[in-house]
Amino acid sequence: MSRRQFIAVASLANALVALYLHLWKLGLTGTLSCSGSGGCAYVQGSPYGWFLGIDVALIGAVGYTLLFVVATIGSLPAFEQARWPTRALQLMVWPAVLFTLRLKYGEFIVLKSFCQWCAISAVTITVFAVLVTLEARAERRRDAVA
Secondary structure: OOHHHHHHHHHHHHHHHHHHHHHHHOOOOOOOOOOOOOHHHHHHHOHHHEEOOEEHHHHHHHHHHHHHHHHHHHHOHHHOOOOHHHHHHHHHHHHHHHHHHHHHHHHHHHOOOOOHHHHHHHHHHHHHHHHHHHHHHHHHHHHHHO
């Protein structure tokens, strides 16, 4: 499995989780599946669950969907050697890393809470940052050899 394919699959899974959290906030699902501490509901309902009046889960669902689309297209044989998918992924992933740092600060330091879904997303976006960095380096080495 290529890096882009991994990003595509993991993005799809995270987009579905983020959509679930957004639908929960809208009252369209039942109880929130979370650890027994109730931290997910607390974090989701806090001011850190919103950014500029927009649900953070909705931002995540849209962001992960865009990552899924770009990584999927970039995995197609016609685009396997193209540089633009990696650049586009970098332009989406690195701001997401910064946004995640803001959210983790709010969750851990300010709210003193823990949301397992948020933690999975934070780990995922961190892994994506490593993968797109490795992909960019591999492209530079490939170009230097050619």
